[in-house]
Amino acid sequence: xxxxxxxxxxxxxxxxxxxxxxxxxxxxxxxxxxxxxxxxxxxxxxxxxxxxxxxxxxxxxxxxxxxxxxxxxxxxxxxxxxxxxxxxxxxxxxxxxxxxxxxxxx
Numbered sequence: 001x002x003x004x005x006x007x008x009x010x011x012x013x014x015x016x017x018x019x020x021x022x023x024x025x026x027x028x029x030x031x032x033x034x035x036x037x038x039x040x041x042x043x044x045x046x047x048x049x050x051x052x053x054x055x056x057x058x059x060x061x062x063x064x065x066x067x068x069x070x071x072x073x074x075x076x077x078x079x080x081x082x083x084x085x086x087x088x089x090x091x092x093x094x095x096x097x098x099x100x101x102x103x104x105x106x
Contacts, residue, residue, distance in 0.1 A: 005068045005085055010076020018057050021100055025053065030102030037061075037097050043089040051104040052081045059097030064088045073099075 010016060018034070025032045030053060037059075045066075054061070055078040063079065064070045066086035073079060081087065091097045 004082050005065045005080065007071050007073065007077060007079040010074070010078075012076065016055070016057055016076040018098075018100065021055050021057065025055065025100060025102040028102070030104055032100055032102050035099055035101050037089075037091045039091055039094050039096060041089075041091045041097075045086050045088055047084050047086045048081075048103075049083055051083045053102040054079050054081070055100045055102070057098040057100065059095045059099075060092040061097045061099065062090045062092050 022032050054063075054073065056073045056075055058075050061073045062070060063073065064087060065081070071079065072092065
């Protein structure tokens with residue numbers, strides 16, 4: 001089965017605004033929470049039972065998605081991860097990464 005994982009790069013000329021991003025996620029039906037990780041933080045292979053989206057506000061997050069490959073998300077970049085998709089996550093660089101996680105319940 002091929003993953004339907006996808007991501008979008010930030011195309012705006014202004015930096016992402018966390019309140020605006022949160023409002024968009026809520027309007028799309030996501031339960032939203034804010035998350036941050038310290039430099040070099042790493043999460044080994046895991047999956048989540050619900051569909052998720054990760055929207056990076058600052059910092060750099062690398063995800064390795066089973067059946068898709070590696071993706072680097074920077075400020076403003078967003079991904080769309082189907083439920084039960086195995087992945088890893090690692091903070092790149094010396095800056096903390098701040099992002100919003102949106103979950104859709106089954």
